[in-house]
Amino acid sequence: MTSVPNDPTLNEENARLVAEEGASGNSPALSVSELSNALKRTVEDRFGHVRVRGEISGWKRAASGHGYLCLKDDNAVLDGVMWKGVLQSLRFAPEDGLEVIATGKLTTYPGRSKYQIVIERLEIAGAGALMALLEQRRRKLLAEGLFDPARKRPLPFLPEVIGVVTSPTGAVIRDILHRLEDRFPRRVIVWPVLVQGETAAAQVAAAVRGFNAISGVDRPDLLIVARGGGSIEDLWAFNEEIVVRAVAESGIPTISAVGHETDTTLCDFAADVRAPTPTAAAEMAVPVRADLITAVRQLSLRAERCAQRVLESRRERVEGLGRRLPTPRALLGLARQRADDIGERLPRALAVRAQRASASLDAVGARLRPQLLDRRLKEAGSQLERLWRVAESLNPKGVLRRGYALVTDTSGHVVTSAAGARAARRVSLQFADGGVDATIGSDESAPRAPSPKKAAAASSSQPKLL
Numbered sequence: 001m002t003s004v005p006n007d008p009t010l011n012e013e014n015a016r017l018v019a020e021e022g023a024s025g026n027s028p029a030l031s032v033s034e035l036s037n038a039l040k041r042t043v044e045d046r047f048g049h050v051r052v053r054g055e056i057s058g059w060k061r062a063a064s065g066h067g068y069l070c071l072k073d074d075n076a077v078l079d080g081v082m083w084k085g086v087l088q089s090l091r092f093a094p095e096d097g098l099e100v101i102a103t104g105k106l107t108t109y110p111g112r113s114k115y116q117i118v119i120e121r122l123e124i125a126g127a128g129a130l131m132a133l134l135e136q137r138r139r140k141l142l143a144e145g146l147f148d149p150a151r152k153r154p155l156p157f158l159p160e161v162i163g164v165v166t167s168p169t170g171a172v173i174r175d176i177l178h179r180l181e182d183r184f185p186r187r188v189i190v191w192p193v194l195v196q197g198e199t200a201a202a203q204v205a206a207a208v209r210g211f212n213a214i215s216g217v218d219r220p221d222l223l224i225v226a227r228g229g230g231s232i233e234d235l236w237a238f239n240e241e242i243v244v245r246a247v248a249e250s251g252i253p254t255i256s257a258v259g260h261e262t263d264t265t266l267c268d269f270a271a272d273v274r275a276p277t278p279t280a281a282a283e284m285a286v287p288v289r290a291d292l293i294t295a296v297r298q299l300s301l302r303a304e305r306c307a308q309r310v311l312e313s314r315r316e317r318v319e320g321l322g323r324r325l326p327t328p329r330a331l332l333g334l335a336r337q338r339a340d341d342i343g344e345r346l347p348r349a350l351a352v353r354a355q356r357a358s359a360s361l362d363a364v365g366a367r368l369r370p371q372l373l374d375r376r377l378k379e380a381g382s383q384l385e386r387l388w389r390v391a392e393s394l395n396p397k398g399v400l401r402r403g404y405a406l407v408t409d410t411s412g413h414v415v416t417s418a419a420g421a422r423a424a425r426r427v428s429l430q431f432a433d434g435g436v437d438a439t440i441g442s443d444e445s446a447p448r449a450p451s452p453k454k455a456a457a458a459s460s461s462q463p464k465l466l
Contacts, residue, residue, distance in 0.1 A: 033110065036108065036110035036113070039108055040107060040108040040110065043108055043115060044105060044106065044107050044108075047105060047106035049103075049104075050103075050104065050105065050106060050117065051101055051102070051103045052071055052078060052101070052102050052103075052117060053071075053073075053099070053100070053101045053125055054071030054072055054073050054099070054100070054102070055071070055072055055073065055097065055099050055100075056069050056070070056094055056096055056097065056098045056099075056100055057069065057070040057071075057072050057077070057096055057097075058096070059094050059095055059096050061087070064084065065084035065087065065088075066082065066084050066087070067082040067087045067094065068080070068081055068082075069081075069094060071100075071102060079115075079116035079117070080102060080104075080117045080118075080119050081116060081117075081118055081119065082119045082122065083118075086119065086120060086121070086122075087198055088197060088198060089197060090122060090197060090198045091196055091197060091231075091233040091234055091236060092198075092233055092236035092237075093198050093201060093236070093237075093240055097133070098124065098129070099124070099125040099129045100123060100125055101122075101123050101124075102119045102121070102122050103119070103120055103122075103123075104117045104118045104120040104121070105117070105118055105120070106118075123233070124233060130232055130233070130236075131232070134232075134239055134266070137239065137241065137266065138266055138269070141241070141266065141269075141270075142269075146244060146245065146248040146269075146270050147269040147270060151248065152272045152273075153253050154253070154272075155222060155253050155272065155273060155284065155285070156221045156222055156253065158286060158287065159186060159220070159221035159222040159285065159286070160186065160187065160221055161186070161187045161189060161217075161218065161219065161220045161221055162180070162186050162187070162188050162189070162222050162223075162224065162285055162286075163189050163190075163211040163220030163222070163223045163224070163252070164176060164188060164189070164190045164191070164223075164224045164226060165204055165211070165223065165224070165225045165226070166190070166192075166193065166195060166225070166226040166227060166278070167192065167193065167194065167195045167227070168190055168192035170195070170227075170228060171228065172227060172228050172278045173190060173226075175278055175279045175282070176188075176224065176226060176278050176279070176281065176282045179279050179282035179283060180282050183282070183286050183287065183288045183289065184286040184287060184288065184289040184292075185289075186285075186286055189211075189218065189220060191207035191211060193206075195227040195228075195237065196227075196230070196234055196237060197237070200237035201237040201238075201242050202242060204225065204243050204246070205240075205242040205243050205245070205246035206246075208223065208225065208246040208247055208250055208254070209246050209249075209250075211223055211250075211252060212251050219252075221252070222252065222253055222254075222255070222285055223250060223252050223253070223255065224254075224255045224275075224281045224282070224285065225238075225254060225255070225257065225258065225267060225271065226257040226258065226278040226281060227257075227258045227259065228259070228278070229259045229260040230263075235258060235259050235263060235265055238256075238258045238265040238266070238267040239265050239266045239267070243266075243267055244266045244267055244269075244270045245270075247267055247270040247271050248270040253272045253273075254271045254272050254273075255272070255273045255274075255275050255281045255285065256268045256270070256271035256273070256275065257274075257275040257276075257278040257280065257281035260276070260277060261276035261277060397432060400430070400431055400432035401432040405429045405430060405431050406429070407421060407427050407428070407429060407430075408427065408428050408430065409426070409427055409428075410424070410426055410427075415427055421440050422440050424440065425439060425440050426438075426439055426440075427439075427440065
């Protein structure tokens with residue numbers, strides 16, 4: 001650190017003030033603010049531009065966007081401040097332990113009676129220190145297993161959607177799109193980010209995690225994290241832990257294409273595949289469509305030739321078997337002979353069958369004599385006559401013709417007793433030649449019963465009731 005030398009102007013002012021105070025004890029005293037402002041003007045005039053080398057300590061970034069730190073060496077500490085605009089233009093992210101060279105001007109902070117450097121430019125103190133920091137970080141992440149080969153996944157053969165994390169205005173994205181168009185056009189989604197400066201690392205990490213959070217048809221099948229070449233400071237954002245961890249945790253296979261072939265970043269170790277250039281990343285992402293078409297045609301021709309060889313082999317085998325098989329004439333010869341034999345035997349068999357049928361018919365005819373038929377018909381007629389007489393005897397009309405009558409009440413029910421007839425009062429008498437209605441009188445008006453002789457005589461001339 002460059003220390004503050006003795007300022008002759010400040011010493012002369014102090015000597016004058018002391019002399020005046022000794023000469024006149026009632027001279028006006030300076031206020032604290034006046035003295036602080038005088039010191040501020042003196043320091044800023046004397047150290048308007050300085051370059052200080054030291055190690056960063058106590059780095060922090062305020063909510064306003066300004067950065068605060070301390071630069072220290074073995075014997076002294078110098079406070080420093082970087083305004084928001086300067087901080088955004090940095091090519092790397094400040095952190096504790098990093099040796100840097102700060103360029104700016106000294107000033108004082110009266111609120112705390114401190115002096116500090118307002119940093120206008122901050123650079124790493126030599127590539128050796130930066131490489132040492134890079135190696136230290138690489139060992140740390142390697143010990144955590146972020147670079148383990150077992151974590152790496154194969155790239156999809158032909159991704160439908162490719163996500164690209166890069167600057168939207170650089171030549172990198174144009175090279176990637178042009179190469180994809182030449183090889184095998186695919187749908188590309190670009191997540192625009194800064195690829196250099198203090199906020200670049202956070203934007204790249206957020207883009208990788210953002211692609212992984214997408215679902216549905218817009219979710220990429222492959223990610224490409226790309227940037228053009230540059231110095232180690234230019235590529236430093238891809239060495240930040242936040243980027244390395246985001247790439248290592250990505251659920252989507254990732255290609256790291258940062259810098260040129262000789263450039264290496266920690267992002268390359270965390271990705272599934274490292275591409276030497278962004279153009280090479282596009283070549284790794286998709287195959288050549290023309291080569292695929294040619295390969296498919298060659299496979300089709302090979303399949304046709306294989307099928308043709310199989311058919312020819314089967315045809316030769318069938319022809320060989322055909323030569324060893326008997327001819328159709330030989331196969332049908334025995335059957336033809338049997339048919340001829342059966343044809344000759346058939347007329348004789350029919351004649352024998354006809355003779356046997358004629359003999360059987362003669363035997364049956366001999367048993368069917370006319371006398372036997374007549375007797376069977378008479379017996380059947382006698383039996384039918386007896387059955388008819390029985391049926392006639394059971395016919396109710398026959399009973400009515402013998403003088404009986406059928407008695408029914410007004411409802412058509414048969415009356416079978418004198419009590420039933422008296423209860424019905426009005427009855428219907430059904431005779432063989434027709435019916436009449438009758439009324440049954442009471443017992444008092446009924447005539448007395450006739451003597452047996454008169455009753456017998458009357459019964460022969462009166463109808464009988466059923």
